[in-house]
Amino acid sequence: MRVAEKVAIVTGGLSGIGVAVAARLARDGMIVVAADISTQSMALDRTLGIHPFRVDVTDQDSVATLVQAVMTACGRLDCLVHCAGIGRVLPFLETPLETFDLVLKTNLYGTFIVGQACARVMAAAGRGAIVNIGSVSGLRGNAGRAAYGASKGAIVTLTEVMAVELAEHGVRVNVVAPGPIETPLTATQHDADARTSWIEAVPMRRYGRPEDVASAAAFLCSDDACYITGAVFAVDGGFSGGGILPRSKRQETAS
Numbered sequence: 001m002r003v004a005e006k007v008a009i010v011t012g013g014l015s016g017i018g019v020a021v022a023a024r025l026a027r028d029g030m031i032v033v034a035a036d037i038s039t040q041s042m043a044l045d046r047t048l049g050i051h052p053f054r055v056d057v058t059d060q061d062s063v064a065t066l067v068q069a070v071m072t073a074c075g076r077l078d079c080l081v082h083c084a085g086i087g088r089v090l091p092f093l094e095t096p097l098e099t100f101d102l103v104l105k106t107n108l109y110g111t112f113i114v115g116q117a118c119a120r121v122m123a124a125a126g127r128g129a130i131v132n133i134g135s136v137s138g139l140r141g142n143a144g145r146a147a148y149g150a151s152k153g154a155i156v157t158l159t160e161v162m163a164v165e166l167a168e169h170g171v172r173v174n175v176v177a178p179g180p181i182e183t184p185l186t187a188t189q190h191d192a193d194a195r196t197s198w199i200e201a202v203p204m205r206r207y208g209r210p211e212d213v214a215s216a217a218a219f220l221c222s223d224d225a226c227y228i229t230g231a232v233f234a235v236d237g238g239f240s241g242g243g244i245l246p247r248s249k250r251q252e253t254a255s
Contacts, residue, residue: 007031007074008221009066011057011114012084013050014038016183017133020210021081022050024218031074035066036084057084057110060117067117079221080118081131082111085151089144089189100147107151108158115162115173123169129225130166131217132159134177136236152177156232163230172229176216179236180207204237 008025012018013034022034026048035055053069056062070077085107088099111132122128137145138152156175163173180186180198186207190198199205216235219225234240 005029005031006078006221007033007070007076008079008081009033009035009070009077009114009118010081010083011035011055011110012082012133014052016083016185017178017181017210017213018081018083020214021083021217023048024211024214025079025081025221026050028218028222030079030221033066033070057082057114058105060113063113063117067121071121076125077118077121078127079129079131080114080122081133081217081221082114083133084110084114085133087145087148087185087189089148089194090146091144092146095146100150103147104151104154107148108154111155111158115158119162119166119171119173122171123166126170128171129221130159130162130171130173131220132173132175133213133217134159134175134232136177136179136234136240139177139232139234139240159232160230167229172220172225174220174225174228174230175232176213176220177232177234177236177240178208178213179234179239181213181235182207182209201242202237202239203242206237208235208237 008030010018010022010032013022014036022032026032032050033053034050035053037056053066055066086103088103115130118130132155134155135152137149138156142149159173159175166173179202213235216233
């Protein structure tokens, strides 16, 4: 995949899926700016030449500073992988408005603010690729994801609008929708019962790795994906396409 000498911003790039994406793009030869609300991370491999940058994706001035810094230092911006986001698992009837607002502000507004700022630079150059990280919870009605699912579902539609409007400017926009992935976020939000439920619902019967998502994002950033825009790539072990699955051994034992 031809990515050498390209410049990429990865938001949320210092933890979880984001750090895996940043590492993958750097290994592929890109100059990578890992933009995050915190510049502290034990997971970041500094030997790859990834450049940390503090940003608040919900603040337009903070994002503008990020994009300007990249353009001043590198003179170009080829790719954006927007991974920054938060999640909450709460029943619909118990979700406070404040929580709903916080999740949408971070996930949806953040996607809009960062995407718009980067797309303006890319459109002016006549080239670019944007990958927004969604979720299978934005494709299906997963219990407990009223706020999170709403934000990720809206990201899918926003991405499609961006893809349609930016195509004439040479900018491609796609979504990667992960299923259950082994990240610090899922470690705190998925208890033993939740993990069992997810594994039973995933045809491949396991959680994915951050590197699995990174591979999809790297492909969509590359020239090999030059005719792909407005697409939703589910990286979920078959979850979103699954129908009625065979009963697990645990269910058979219980019955």
